[in-house]
Amino acid sequence: MASWFKRRGSSFRSIFGTATPHYMQGIIHLDGIRKNYFLGKQVIEVLKGISLVISRNEYVALMGPSGSGKSTLMNILGCLDTPTGGQYVLNGQDVSRMTDNSLAGVRNTEIGFVFQQFNLLPRLTAAENVALPLVYAGVPKKKRMEKALHVLDMVNLADRSQHKPNELSGGQNQRVAIARALVNDPAMILADEPTGNLDTKTSYEIMEIFGAIHGRGNTVVLVTHEEDIANHAHRIIRLRDGVIETDKRREAAAAFS
Numbered sequence: 001m002a003s004w005f006k007r008r009g010s011s012f013r014s015i016f017g018t019a020t021p022h023y024m025q026g027i028i029h030l031d032g033i034r035k036n037y038f039l040g041k042q043v044i045e046v047l048k049g050i051s052l053v054i055s056r057n058e059y060v061a062l063m064g065p066s067g068s069g070k071s072t073l074m075n076i077l078g079c080l081d082t083p084t085g086g087q088y089v090l091n092g093q094d095v096s097r098m099t100d101n102s103l104a105g106v107r108n109t110e111i112g113f114v115f116q117q118f119n120l121l122p123r124l125t126a127a128e129n130v131a132l133p134l135v136y137a138g139v140p141k142k143k144r145m146e147k148a149l150h151v152l153d154m155v156n157l158a159d160r161s162q163h164k165p166n167e168l169s170g171g172q173n174q175r176v177a178i179a180r181a182l183v184n185d186p187a188m189i190l191a192d193e194p195t196g197n198l199d200t201k202t203s204y205e206i207m208e209i210f211g212a213i214h215g216r217g218n219t220v221v222l223v224t225h226e227e228d229i230a231n232h233a234h235r236i237i238r239l240r241d242g243v244i245e246t247d248k249r250r251e252a253a254a255a256f257s
Contacts, residue, residue, distance in 0.1 A: 029053050031086055031087045033052075047083070060222065063239070064238055079111065111190055113192070114181050115193075116196035122166060123164070157176065170198050175206070189220045191220065193223060195226070220233075
């Protein structure tokens with residue numbers, strides 16, 4: 001499967017930039033990120049000062065047990081929530097204190113989301129689902145359908161472009177979701193438990209696609225609780241009690257050697 005990505009490698013945007021200030025060298029730069037929730041007069045500290053840099057073209061797995069702050073950190077990385085304190089710079093933009101409208105724009109242009117539940121609209125075809133981010137970006141219909149078909153071809157699903165989600169398998173629906181994440185040429189792919197609803201064989205096929213996407217220059221952040229899935233990444237960050245417990249780099253997974 002990786003071979004067809006190699007043939008289409010030039011289609012992916014190159015995200016290697018020129019020299020930048022030290023604090024902006026990463027695609028993701030977190031400095032002292034805190035997140036508190038309030039239950040009456042009680043303050044619940046979920047994230048307790050996370051500092052982290054993820055470089056361009058890194059492939060990172062984010063792990064942690066229930067209550068570790070993993071989901072909260074994922075929401076902040078995806079600009080779905082804002083921190084209580086600290087700074088978050090994404091692709092050169094300080095998104096820490098942006099308004100909801102500004103964050104919506106960042107999500108649509110800078111982040112490609114892949115979720116466990118696929119989040120496809122059941123009445124739309126695969127191509128129409130993939131094209132949705134381009135609708136919000138104001139791209140003309142002809143152009144957005146061309147791009148949608150192009151990225152569906154990248155994930156080897158062009159022949160299913162006119163099928164609706166209920167006419168596709170779970171693995172095919174996840175490939176549609178991956179194509180949708182790629183269609184806007186985002187700075188980062190953020191995948192939340194992307195294999196959680198898939199069988200083992202299909203899970204490894206999906207992870208092969210993520211490996212190929214990373215191999216073509218994309219930054220991939222994978223949130224998972226499964227060790228075998230995390231081991232496809234080249235860096236594993238583990239959270240516990242709202243802080244980073246370990247941050248280790250590893251060799252490329254054997255599945256891609």
